[in-house]
Amino acid sequence: TVLIIDFGSQVTQLIARRVREEGVYSEVVPFNKAAEAMDRLKPKAVILSGGPASVIEGESPRAPQTVFEAGIPVLGICYGEQAMADQLGGIVEGGHHREFGRAEIEVIKPAALFEGVWQEGQRYTVWMSHGDRVTQLPAGFEVIATSDNAPFAAIADESRKFYGVQFHPEVVHTPQGAQLLRNFVRGVAGLQGDWTMGAFREEAIKKIRDQVGDKRVLCGLSGGVDSAVAAVLIHEAIGDQLTCVFVDHGLMRLGEAEQVVSLFRNTYNIPLVHVDASEMFLKELDGVSDPEKKRKTIGKLFIDVFEAEAKKIGGADFLAQGTLYPDVIESVSFTGGPSVTIKSHHNVGGLPERMNMKLVEPLRDLFKDEVRALGRELGLPESFVGRHPFPGPGLAIRCPGEITVEKLDILRKADAIYLEEIRAAGLYDVIWQAFAVLLPVRTVGVMGDGRTYDHVLALRAVTSVDGMTADFYPYQMDFLGRTATRLINEVRGINRVVYDVTSKPPGTIEWE
Numbered sequence: 001t002v003l004i005i006d007f008g009s010q011v012t013q014l015i016a017r018r019v020r021e022e023g024v025y026s027e028v029v030p031f032n033k034a035a036e037a038m039d040r041l042k043p044k045a046v047i048l049s050g051g052p053a054s055v056i057e058g059e060s061p062r063a064p065q066t067v068f069e070a071g072i073p074v075l076g077i078c079y080g081e082q083a084m085a086d087q088l089g090g091i092v093e094g095g096h097h098r099e100f101g102r103a104e105i106e107v108i109k110p111a112a113l114f115e116g117v118w119q120e121g122q123r124y125t126v127w128m129s130h131g132d133r134v135t136q137l138p139a140g141f142e143v144i145a146t147s148d149n150a151p152f153a154a155i156a157d158e159s160r161k162f163y164g165v166q167f168h169p170e171v172v173h174t175p176q177g178a179q180l181l182r183n184f185v186r187g188v189a190g191l192q193g194d195w196t197m198g199a200f201r202e203e204a205i206k207k208i209r210d211q212v213g214d215k216r217v218l219c220g221l222s223g224g225v226d227s228a229v230a231a232v233l234i235h236e237a238i239g240d241q242l243t244c245v246f247v248d249h250g251l252m253r254l255g256e257a258e259q260v261v262s263l264f265r266n267t268y269n270i271p272l273v274h275v276d277a278s279e280m281f282l283k284e285l286d287g288v289s290d291p292e293k294k295r296k297t298i299g300k301l302f303i304d305v306f307e308a309e310a311k312k313i314g315g316a317d318f319l320a321q322g323t324l325y326p327d328v329i330e331s332v333s334f335t336g337g338p339s340v341t342i343k344s345h346h347n348v349g350g351l352p353e354r355m356n357m358k359l360v361e362p363l364r365d366l367f368k369d370e371v372r373a374l375g376r377e378l379g380l381p382e383s384f385v386g387r388h389p390f391p392g393p394g395l396a397i398r399c400p401g402e403i404t405v406e407k408l409d410i411l412r413k414a415d416a417i418y419l420e421e422i423r424a425a426g427l428y429d430v431i432w433q434a435f436a437v438l439l440p441v442r443t444v445g446v447m448g449d450g451r452t453y454d455h456v457l458a459l460r461a462v463t464s465v466d467g468m469t470a471d472f473y474p475y476q477m478d479f480l481g482r483t484a485t486r487l488i489n490e491v492r493g494i495n496r497v498v499y500d501v502t503s504k505p506p507g508t509i510e511w512e
């Protein structure tokens with residue numbers, strides 16, 4: 001195991017990813033849980049992440065001293081380099097020249113970290129993002145690379161296998177960064193790249209059994225990939241101690257609810273309670289047009305229905321969730337400041353506290369594409385595993401204004417045709433997410449010899465790595481033209497189609 005100690009950098013998740021890409025298992029833990037993790041995991045190497053704090057501030061975080069006493073290789077990145085330097089007796093100062101973005105460094109000494117990648121005397125592009133810098137090295141260290149504003153851009157104590165880099169090797173803007181990280185985990189730490197999704201599956205099953213024992217687990221299925229993969233994995237671990245509850249809010253896409261039910265009942269034989277609560281949801285949403293009110297209404301009702309069903313089947317000690325690593329990181333604020341609520345995300349947040357259940361979250365350390373790989377490993381069909389993300393509140397937030405059965409029907413048909421065209425054009429996997437939005441606006445048109453006065457449909461498609469930022473997808477005009485024609489011809493109630501060319505930021509992916 002490589003232990004990655006998180007000081008709150010936005011890109012810590014990328015370090016974990018790079019390490020796993022090398023076939024080496026890693027775990028990310030926040031700095032305040034690192035001492036416990038050192039004991040529990042007995043890691044073969046440690047990476048200290050960057051972070052927003054400043055080492056020269058009194059209360060700023062540090063790594064547990066055991067990290068440097070365990071006789072294992074340590075790589076400090078950015079803030080991690082500074083924390084390491086400070087903890088080992090060096091000096092860090094507030095830099096007068098802050099460096100943000102692309103920078104050039106010069107390698108001045110060969111080192112195991114650079115082996116086969118960077119040569120002495122050459123200059124290389126890296127990504128920097130720092131204000132402070134190391135100004136005096138701890139004993140045993142020497143400088144191996146410099147930049148104009150960070151004389152100690154990379155430092156090393158080769159005898160102890162301690163390395164510090166001021167730049168970020170984990171981001172793509174440091175072109176050879178991934179190779180440097182490979183050098184650290186494979187070369188310096190000597191770890192074998194034999195970790196696979198199959199190994200993850202075995203370990204996860206063992207962990208679930210240890211945690212759950214002979215107790216019962218409930219899992220809320222959303223129809224999406226994450227909860228489905230979590231459920232199948234948990235079922236493999238504990239069999240019918242697991243019961244899945246699928247609260248069908250009637251806001252799913254065409255045929256989606258049926259697919260989930262059939263997949264679980266027929267293919268996997270997993271006990272499933274299917275609650276058709278669509279009427280209840282529609283009634284509760286009647287007259288609601290404010291986006292936040294919609295989200296809250298759906299979230300609350302979902303919890304109520306789930307709780308009632310759980311009671312009916314006699315409750316359980318554990319609640320399973322398909323929480324992913326990006327969800328974890330988004331919900332932890334290291335900077336301490338209150339973050340602004342852009343949208344209240346609807347998952348089953350709040351449920352465990354209310355129902356006094358413990359959580360089982362077997363996907364907590366994974367990224368979306370890794371969850372997909374695990375789904376394939378577990379034999380889930382490609383059509384399910386490769387599916388675009390779909391928000392918890394479903395079509396309700398793709399129908400701005402008040403929601404009616406008629407509008408939902410129009411939207412479902414339109415969405416299905418749009419996705420069909422995307423698949424036919426071979427674009428489904430290139431796009432992160434694509435969907436239609438039925439606008440509460442009617443415009444005048446002419447069809448045949450008659451006047452029409454119908455809804456406008458907006459199409460959305462974005463590329464993204466993690467949903468945090470996104471670019472609108474640059475379709476060819478003929479694709480848009482063809483799709484619009486089909487939509488207007490085949491879906492009654494739509495007479496105009498527009499394409500959303502907003503990226504995120506400043507837009508969000510969903511319209512509400």
Ligand code: XMP
Binds near residue numbers: 390391433468509
């Ligand atoms: P936004 O619209 O915030 O969406 O740019 C980012 C990603 O999150 C999805 N999304 C949700 N997922 N519950 C979810 O599980 C929600 O309430 C929710 N709202 C948005 C959205 O589809 C996109 O992938």
